[in-house]
Amino acid sequence: MDHLDALEAESIHVLREAFAKLDKLAVLWSLGKDSNVVLWLVRKAFFGHVPLPVMHVDTGKKFKQMYDFRERYSREWNLKLIVEPCPPIEQMDPTLPPAARSAARKTAGLNAALAKHGFQGLIAGIRRDEEGTRAKERYFSPRGIDNRWNLKDQPPEFWNQYMTSFPPGTHVRVHPLLHWGEIDIWRYSQREGIPLIDLYFAKDGKRYRSLGDEDITFPVASNAATLDEIITELETTKVAERSGRAMDHEAEDAFERLRAEGYL
């Protein structure tokens, strides 16, 4: 087994645990590179099938290419797609800095969708290497009443035994990609031929490394126009992946607060 095989086997194990133990389970699909890998791994884990709903919590502010991608692949991959909206920005806490306020919409949309569908488990494609609080995440991360993450008192998780039962009124986030790195995502997408939105590939000296809402995500300077070039770029770059995400930089604790409230 090589490195990618090992990453894949671990993710499949996590997905199968979630599927075996959680009755109402959905995969979150942000249309980005990570959640496309998650969907791919779901199909690997379940031998070509996607036996659970796929939910896109839609801010309504995504790039057009992302919506096109959603339409095309939800059909091609035969997904049970659920699209849930986010509330208008005016309803969000006005004391938040602009990008954080915008991100809060997504949390509110997610929480509303949770309440509507009664999901016990949400599969999300976050990775430890993206940012400091994610580096502390569990594969199975319990969320309390109000969907809050108690990041100061997480349950222990060891020997591949995950917390798969929860008090009523709470849910769990399942993170099958936690141990992957950004470059692994690209190498795996290349190896498996996973489709990707073309915004990731450089045009006129710029490309997106991470895709969020159109108004708060910015491209980075890059000439990497192919998968090979992206991988080569990532082998040497020192620029953080989320440097183009405005909300990560507004205040030292901005992102931690967002995540404690339920942001991915």
Place this chain on the structure above:
Amino acid sequence: MARPSNRTSLRIVIVGHVDHGKSTLVGRLFHDTGSLPEGKFEAIKAMSERRGMPFEWAFLMDALQAERDQGITIDTAQIQFKTEKRDYVIIDAPGHKEFLKNMVTGAASSEAALLLIDAAEGVQEQSRRHGYLLHLLGVKQVAVLVNKMDLVDYSADRFGAVAQEYRDYLHDLGVTPNCFVPISARSGDNIIELSRKMPWYQGRTVLGALDDFEPGAQPVELPLRLPVQDVYKFDERRIIAGRIEAGSLKVGDEVLFSPSNKTATVKSIETWRVPNPPADASAGMSVGITLTEQIFVERGEVVSHVKDAPIESNVFRARLFWLGQAPLLPGNRYTLKLNTSETEVTVQSIDKVIDTSDLSSAAADRVERNAVAEVVLRARGLLALDEHHRCAATGRFVLVEDFQPVGGGIISMEGYPDQRALVTRRATNLTAVGHRVSAAARSLRNGHKGGVMWFTGLSGAGKSTLALALEERLFAKGYHVYVLDGDNVRGGLNANLGFSPEDRAENIRRVGEVAALFSDAGFLVISSFISPYRSDRERARAAAPEAFHEIHIKASLAACEERDPKGLYRKARTGEIREFTGISSPYEEPGAPDLVVRTDLLAVEECLSELVTYVERKFAPDL
């Protein structure tokens, strides 16, 4: 082409007493090897200034506000790192006793550890406890870093004294550390190159110690262990899914399921989007297999080969670490998570509690939080398990109480037998004991032999009609006769079974066993089940080999569908009923039935007289 990445990552945990400099070391290591992302150094500087403190390297890993404000690591964090030699995952664990559960979370998956000891403070409580837990968690490679050498004037003597004390401790545990390195994490001494401040030390740097660790190999040489995670029936395949924890398997292998003790043959290894389906698989892989036989298996069982199977027992000894808020007490019940099974266990006894500071042990009536103890746990049913020293992955478990993991432990069977042999022997004994009343004596008194008329055929072929009519006819003739019919049995004996393929197989297996018992008791049993699978009927025959008569109640599918007495075919055609035999799931015709009754060609009365003639011929007592 971009360079393919087949460098696997080595997982390193950083442990030691609170404040001994673990997170600082990680920050410094990243900086000195040029691994910090752009702008991170400046960001850490700003964070430190905002808090009015000197530059704090620990802020790279201590990402939570509470951690930064209090200068303490609360939860384990993982970060990727690479050297010329290989890739690493660095796992920074907290040192405070309060967060031992998080230290365990980080350490349990590691292949090697860096254990830090503050040169000024010397060996402390958690230095020892962490060393002990590494050993218990199975982390075999350790390098000991004596940190903050700047606070002891880079004294060789002080380094020697601290190193000696800890070496002795590890020695008593049976652990030999890879090396001892004197460092100053904050000022970067002996991290990536040898420091001029300690010319007396010419050993490894931290980076050298890292590169000296050996990657852990998957246990492919051990006996096969594949805990079943799930059984899928998304399409025509029935796939048993799980991750191989040890050993390997290949297509054609005869495998054993434990604790149910069933055997089957591996028909295929299933994949998705792999050009050539593999013929074998080994430890570390998440796989799916299909079997040649339809046997009832479920999540929680362990697949092995028949030889070198796991132990079966309902009681075992464990060395455990306790993380629960409330103490562990004898008689308490917990949920045991072992491989993919979950079972309730009771604490039968606490044999001793181990003091990790001096490794002494003493009898105790309770195990307090963060303590290590030896206990005996008992379950109601049999568990499939291994001794930890033989197979780590299937020889350890987690205890859960009120949705929280409260402890973990490793299994030893010292003083307890493997019960697999016992179970098997007991079954043999039942036959061996025998009855004082012989089959011949029974048939003489009854006027006929006992036996099973096993009716098989499509829904609507006339099995029930003929079974009930035959029962009535034979009863009138003085036979001890009884019909076992689908719906009746499902109301009681098989009330816990549904209609999945595995449940159907189990339904038939039980009916076969019951029919065999009736037959043994001298009865003539008429069983009336579709029983579509050959392998199921063969198993039923095996339960009463001499007395079993396979009767094919035969009508064409078209005729059955035309009759459709319960309207089931119509529902199957519209998809309202799924997996309906003959329509959406197979009916395997008998290869060599003892009798075929063509209900689509003969009238009921004619069928009946064929059956009565058959019974009279076959069930007459031997004179």
